[in-house]
Amino acid sequence: MELEDVILPLDEQFEQVIAGNDKMAIRQFLNHQNISDVAELMNQFPDYEAQIIANMATHRAASVFKILDLSQQKNIIKELPSSTVAELLNELPADDRTDFLEELSKETIRDLIKLLDPDERKITLSLLGYPEDSVGRLMTPDYVYVYEHNTVEEVFATIRKFAKNSETVDVIYVINEQGKLVDDIRIRDVILALPDKKVSELIDGRVVALNATDDQEHANQVFKMNNRVALPVTDSNNVLLGIVTIDDMLWVANEEFSEDMQKMGGTEALDEPYLDIHLLKLFRKRVGWLIVLFLGEMLTATAMGYFEDEIAKAVVLALFVPLIISSGGNSGSQASTLIIQAMAMGEITLADWWRVLRREIVSGLLLGTVLGIIGFLRVAVWHQILPGTYGQHWQSIGFTVGCSLVGVVLWGTLSGSMLPILLKRLGADPAVSSAPFVATLVDVTGLIIYFSFAYLFLQGVLL
Amino acid sequence: MELEDVILPLDEQFEQVIAGNDKMAIRQFLNHQNISDVAELMNQFPDYEAQIIANMATHRAASVFKILDLSQQKNIIKELPSSTVAELLNELPADDRTDFLEELSKETIRDLIKLLDPDERKITLSLLGYPEDSVGRLMTPDYVYVYEHNTVEEVFATIRKFAKNSETVDVIYVINEQGKLVDDIRIRDVILALPDKKVSELIDGRVVALNATDDQEHANQVFKMNNRVALPVTDSNNVLLGIVTIDDMLWVANEEFSEDMQKMGGTEALDEPYLDIHLLKLFRKRVGWLIVLFLGEMLTATAMGYFEDEIAKAVVLALFVPLIISSGGNSGSQASTLIIQAMAMGEITLADWWRVLRREIVSGLLLGTVLGIIGFLRVAVWHQILPGTYGQHWQSIGFTVGCSLVGVVLWGTLSGSMLPILLKRLGADPAVSSAPFVATLVDVTGLIIYFSFAYLFLQGVLL
Numbered sequence: 001m002e003l004e005d006v007i008l009p010l011d012e013q014f015e016q017v018i019a020g021n022d023k024m025a026i027r028q029f030l031n032h033q034n035i036s037d038v039a040e041l042m043n044q045f046p047d048y049e050a051q052i053i054a055n056m057a058t059h060r061a062a063s064v065f066k067i068l069d070l071s072q073q074k075n076i077i078k079e080l081p082s083s084t085v086a087e088l089l090n091e092l093p094a095d096d097r098t099d100f101l102e103e104l105s106k107e108t109i110r111d112l113i114k115l116l117d118p119d120e121r122k123i124t125l126s127l128l129g130y131p132e133d134s135v136g137r138l139m140t141p142d143y144v145y146v147y148e149h150n151t152v153e154e155v156f157a158t159i160r161k162f163a164k165n166s167e168t169v170d171v172i173y174v175i176n177e178q179g180k181l182v183d184d185i186r187i188r189d190v191i192l193a194l195p196d197k198k199v200s201e202l203i204d205g206r207v208v209a210l211n212a213t214d215d216q217e218h219a220n221q222v223f224k225m226n227n228r229v230a231l232p233v234t235d236s237n238n239v240l241l242g243i244v245t246i247d248d249m250l251w252v253a254n255e256e257f258s259e260d261m262q263k264m265g266g267t268e269a270l271d272e273p274y275l276d277i278h279l280l281k282l283f284r285k286r287v288g289w290l291i292v293l294f295l296g297e298m299l300t301a302t303a304m305g306y307f308e309d310e311i312a313k314a315v316v317l318a319l320f321v322p323l324i325i326s327s328g329g330n331s332g333s334q335a336s337t338l339i340i341q342a343m344a345m346g347e348i349t350l351a352d353w354w355r356v357l358r359r360e361i362v363s364g365l366l367l368g369t370v371l372g373i374i375g376f377l378r379v380a381v382w383h384q385i386l387p388g389t390y391g392q393h394w395q396s397i398g399f400t401v402g403c404s405l406v407g408v409v410l411w412g413t414l415s416g417s418m419l420p421i422l423l424k425r426l427g428a429d430p431a432v433s434s435a436p437f438v439a440t441l442v443d444v445t446g447l448i449i450y451f452s453f454a455y456l457f458l459q460g461v462l463l
Numbered sequence: 464m465e466l467e468d469v470i471l472p473l474d475e476q477f478e479q480v481i482a483g484n485d486k487m488a489i490r491q492f493l494n495h496q497n498i499s500d501v502a503e504l505m506n507q508f509p510d511y512e513a514q515i516i517a518n519m520a521t522h523r524a525a526s527v528f529k530i531l532d533l534s535q536q537k538n539i540i541k542e543l544p545s546s547t548v549a550e551l552l553n554e555l556p557a558d559d560r561t562d563f564l565e566e567l568s569k570e571t572i573r574d575l576i577k578l579l580d581p582d583e584r585k586i587t588l589s590l591l592g593y594p595e596d597s598v599g600r601l602m603t604p605d606y607v608y609v610y611e612h613n614t615v616e617e618v619f620a621t622i623r624k625f626a627k628n629s630e631t632v633d634v635i636y637v638i639n640e641q642g643k644l645v646d647d648i649r650i651r652d653v654i655l656a657l658p659d660k661k662v663s664e665l666i667d668g669r670v671v672a673l674n675a676t677d678d679q680e681h682a683n684q685v686f687k688m689n690n691r692v693a694l695p696v697t698d699s700n701n702v703l704l705g706i707v708t709i710d711d712m713l714w715v716a717n718e719e720f721s722e723d724m725q726k727m728g729g730t731e732a733l734d735e736p737y738l739d740i741h742l743l744k745l746f747r748k749r750v751g752w753l754i755v756l757f758l759g760e761m762l763t764a765t766a767m768g769y770f771e772d773e774i775a776k777a778v779v780l781a782l783f784v785p786l787i788i789s790s791g792g793n794s795g796s797q798a799s800t801l802i803i804q805a806m807a808m809g810e811i812t813l814a815d816w817w818r819v820l821r822r823e824i825v826s827g828l829l830l831g832t833v834l835g836i837i838g839f840l841r842v843a844v845w846h847q848i849l850p851g852t853y854g855q856h857w858q859s860i861g862f863t864v865g866c867s868l869v870g871v872v873l874w875g876t877l878s879g880s881m882l883p884i885l886l887k888r889l890g891a892d893p894a895v896s897s898a899p900f901v902a903t904l905v906d907v908t909g910l911i912i913y914f915s916f917a918y919l920f921l922q923g924v925l926l
Contacts, residue, residue: 034669036688067688159654169651170633170692187650188632191622206497224713225499225530229633229692246709250687253716258804261724265800265898266793274805275815279822283829286797290872293793294834298841300785305852311781315774318781322763322788322906329792330729330756330899334749337728341721342737352738359742366746371757378761389768409753435728435898436793443785 010037011044018048023055030056035063042072050079058091066096070103071276077112086115093167094120095140095248098127102137103271135219136212138252139233139242142166145173146199148182153195167245171230174199181232181240183207209234212241216252221346223249260344263431264337266293289436296440300325303447310451314462316390316397317454320375321447324404327371328412328446329439335360335416336438340430343420353421357414364413368406376402396457403457404450411449412442473500474507481511486518493519498526505535513542521554529559533566534739540575549578556630557583558603558711561590565600566734598682599675601715602696602705605629608636609662611645616658630708634693637662644695644703646670672697675704679715684809686712723807726892727800729756729899752899759903763788766910773914777925779853779860780917783838784910787867790834791875791909792902798823798879799901803893806883816884820877827876831869839865859920866920867913874912875905 008016010033017029030038030052038056042049042064053061053076065073065088077085089097089112101109101124109128113121123141130136144162146155155172163169172190174182183203193202209232210219222231223246230245259269268285270277277285304311304321311318339356342348348356379398382389390397416438420430455463471479473496480492493501493515501519505512505527516524516539528536528551540548552560552575564572564587572591576584586604593599607625609618618635626632635653637645646666656665672695673682685694686709693708722732731748733740740748767774767784774781802819805811811819842861845852853860879901883893918926 032669034671034689036671036685039688063690156654159651163651163655168633168692169654170631187654188622188626191619191632191650192626206495208497208499220713222499223710224717225502226497227526227710229631229709246692246713247686247690249713250683250709250716253713253720254687254808257716257720258808260720261727261800261804261807264724264727265804266797267801270801273808273810274801275810275818275822279825282822283826286826287830287833290790290793290797290830290834291837294786294790294837297786297789297793300789301782301841304782304785308778308782311774312778315771315778315781318774318778318784319764319767319771321781321784322767322910323757323760325785325789326760326763326792326903326906327753327757329789329902330753330760333899334729334753337724338730338733338737341724341728344724345717345721345736347736347738355738359738359745362742363746363749367750367753370750371753374754374757378764436796439792439902440789443789447785 010041014041014045018045026055027057031060035060035067038064039067042068046072046075050076053088054080054084058087061088062091062093062096066092066100069273069276070100071272073100074104082115085112089115090117090120093140094123094127094142094242095138095167095244097124098137099251101128102132130212133216134212135210135214135216135233135244136241138216138219138244138248139212140167140245141242143171143173143230143232143243144169145175145240148174148176148198148200148203150199151195152190152193152197152199152202155190155199156195167243168230171228171243173232173240173243174203175240179240180238181207181209181234184228184232207232209238210244211236217256219244220249220252220256256344260340260431263429264340264435266290266436293436293440297443299444300447303444307447307451310454310463314454314458316462317400317451317458320401320404321450323375324401324408324450325443325446326439327405328408328442329435330412331364331367331409332412332416332438332442333435335363335413336420336435339417339420343424343430348421350421350425353418356417356421360413360417361410364410365406367413368409371409372402372405375405393458393461396461400450400453400457404446404453407449407453408442408446411445412438415441415445473504477504477508481508489518490520494523498523498530501527502530505531509535509538513539516551517543517547521550524551525554525556525559529555529563532736532739533563534735536563537567545578548575552578553580553583556603557586557590557605557705558601558630558707560587561600561602562714564591565595593675596679597675598673598677598679598696598707599704601679601682601707601711602675603630603708604705606634606636606693606695606706607632608638608703611637611639611661611663611666613662614658615653615656615660615662615665618653618662619658630706631693634691634706636695636703636706637666638703642703643701644670644672644697647691647695670695672701673707674699680719682707683712683715683719719807723803723894726894727803727898729753756899756903760906762907763910766907770910770914773917773926777917777921779925780863780914780921783864783867784913786838787864787871787913788906788909789902790868791871791905792898793875794827794830794872795875795879795901795905796898798826798876799883799898802880802883806887806893811884813884813888816881819880819884823876823880824873827873828869830876831872834872835865835868838868856921856924859924863913863916863920867909867916870912870916871905871909874908875901878904878908 017026042052142165144159144166146158159169170187171184173184176182184207185202189202208226212233230243232240233242233244234240262269266289376398383394424430480489505515605628607622607629609621622632633650634647636647639645647670648665652665671689675696693706695703696705697703725732729752839861846857887893
């Protein structure tokens with residue numbers, strides 16, 4: 001650590017070692033690196049993916065394997081001989097194994113499960129039985145449990161016996177004879193206690209547990225609110241089934257984040273990295289919503305057709321159509337994003353709809369007034385600079401544009417904020433009320449608002 | 464646990480206890496609840512916020528305090544006597560204290576820091592010295608460290624001595640005489656080792672450390688890729704400054720997520736829960752971008768003005784303007800969201816721009832062709848049903864609409880995908896190239912594409 005060696009970058013070291021073609025040297029090199037560095041090497045040298053995994057100690061290979069992208073995992077499984085795949089899958093923690101298997105086709109799952117040891121096979125089948133996105137799928141059955149009557153000394157003995165195979169020893173679980181969860185104790189409290197103290201003296205009865213069928217998003221919230229690195233998972237009878245560790249939550253949060261973002265951008269969730277997904281699949285995920293939005297947007301052509309005579313009489317009206325409807329769309333996108341985000345964070349619940357509505361009425365009026373004034377000034381200034389542009393009725397045109405902007409922005413803000421709440425109320429995913437969706441809705445109604453104000457200000461003048 | 468008591472819901476229990484007005488009973492009741500349940504009670508009974516904190520054991524009060532919303536924290540600090548505030552702040556882990564203080568005004572920070580013990584004050588001032596959103600701000604100096612020459616027995620003695628004040632004992636840090644980080648060891652390995660084994664025999668030299676000035680988002684990635692519940696933080700000389708625990712990462716991930724979402728919806732990051740932020744502040748955060756977008760969108764009025772004569776000659780052209788430009792906006796939103804999300808997840812780097820461009824050219828052409836065909840059919844079908852709608856030149860109009868859609872969707876897809884990459888290249892935040900921003904950009908150019916195709920197909924016919 002103290003020596004100032006001239007150290008080659010890791011990728012060049014790797015190239016040298018690979019060039020040497022000495023299996024032992026490759027093994028030794030790989031076993032000296034952090035798993036994140038090994039994963040990075042695999043990104044840089046995709047041709048060596050399988051070889052890298054095959055040349056590492058099995059437990060380290062499993063640690064690397066579980067943080068790889070799905071496409072890399074699939075490649076490796078395809079390339080490795082089935083004996084190595086069997087070793088790898090058996091070594092993989094049960095939760096990460098479930099996470100990998102659930103992405104594969106039914107046939108592949110069946111083939112791979114055959115490779116597992118009987119015990120691991122049983123566990124895997126039971127975990128795959130829980131609903132997708134449930135806590136059950138994240139669970140691992142490898143934890144340390146003790147009984148209330150155990151002494152601290154006995155707890156240490158248990159840890160020494162089971163720690164090798166358990167996902168964490170930072171929290172120890174206390175169960176009763178029926179396997180029901182009594183409490184959890186932190187390793188810190190065990191270390192601080194005298195050897196002859198009983199477990200029953202260490203527990204405080206304040207255990208927080210998840211249910212195996214709970215939503216993963218719920219689990220994320222529980223972890224945030226309780227200072228624990230692992231939480232026990234029970235069934236409805238309070239029987240301890242397994243534990244979930246906090247590191248899985250970082251992956252869940254990232255996945256939820258990606259899905260929400262993609263939905264809000266008007267795409268189905270990709271479920272695969274952008275550069276890995278097949279181009280036709282990418283197309284399929286995008287085209288559906290785009291067609292729906294397009295069909296909705298066709299109503300603008302119908303609405304415009306309805307006002308065709310007015311446009312013919314006052315072509316100047318057509319000039320402001322894009323400006324008016326896009327302002328409604330933009331304010332709607334703002335509002336819907338704010339509300340979807342606040343709902344995702346649990347800051348807003350359905351019961352708050354009235355408070356949200358009141359805030360958005362005020363915000364919409366304020367924002368609309370600002371844009372309305374700018375819109376009116378646009379017409380007035382142009383009239384000063386190029387007097388011919390809007391003719392003698394420039395004031396009426398200015399009022400039409402200005403008032404329409406107030407109306408459209410208010411309407412955009414209200415629909416953008418209420419739509420996510422309404423969708424949630426109906427049991428749908430609020431993220432679907434994406435910016436493009438709100439924009440489309442507001443475009444059609446925006447036209448009606450605009451031409452209504454045109455009638456009001458321009459009837460008998462231009463119309 | 465086995466008895467089937469009739470248990471009141473927590474909020475009713477709380478009401479009973481509060482009604483009793485017995486301080487001891489309240490204390491006892493509160494100290495028996497999970498911290499997340501206490502936090503929930505404070506949401507339900509905001510009037511009792513300060514009272515609840517004041518009536519808990521200080522270390523538990525601190526645990527509750529740190530998971531509350533900023534507005535609740537501020538209220539509590541305001542309502543409690545300064546002696547209680549001092550106790551609370553001194554008890555709060557250093558990282559959570561920094562997290563709270565950095566949200567307050569300079570004057571309040573100064574007043575509160577005065578309440579701290581000298582040691583805690585020194586720590587807090589140094590943590591507040593790190594840049595916002597840096598790892599330094601998340602750091603806690605409360606960890607257990609040992610030396611290479613220590614035995615396992617000595618390690619346990621150190622843990623017993625310092626565990627009470629340390630944020631975690633799940634990982635123990637090994638430093639040398641200069642305070643430089645040598646390695647980290649997991650508590651599991653210490654428990655499994657014989658008492659006379661030396662620390663130097665337990666270490667494997669594979670330590671992953673963060674730098675205090677690293678970005679918090681980077682830390683999140685490192686936690687994801689390395690199976691650790693805490694990571695050491697060093698300065699540029701590898702001197703151990705503190706540790707960051709994984710539970711902070713869940714909060715960081717949520718915050719990053721909220722900020723990105725809000726930016727993509729065309730708002731500045733709120734930094735406060737939607738319902739708590741002052742209405743005028745909410746307005747200010749929204750109006751800026753809305754004005755910028757509005758000014759950009761004004762170019763559509765200019766562009767439309769340029770084509771005023773064409774619209775006067777063929778009013779039918781105006782009817783499709785909203786449909787055409789919104790299709791460009793929608794495909795642009797899709798593309799930009801996909802790319803921003805993939806960049807946020809680290810799936811796409813700047814070097815991938817050419818791969819992204821190729822994929823988006825193909826996607827854009829495919830999506831544009833689908834919408835173009837639907838657009839043409841729209842004109843054809845309407846012509847069949849209502850023969851008068853588009854006159855005898857309905858085919859030319861149909862081709863204008865269809866080809867414009869291909870062009871506009873392709874253009875929307877390309878600008879939506881390249882803009883985030885370009886912004887990142889320029890050192891700006893890609894999330895700024897939000898759906899509304901891309902839509903505005905595409906609206907103006909979409910008009911030019913549309914009227915160009917109109918010239919091509921309709922010159923000498925309608926124009």
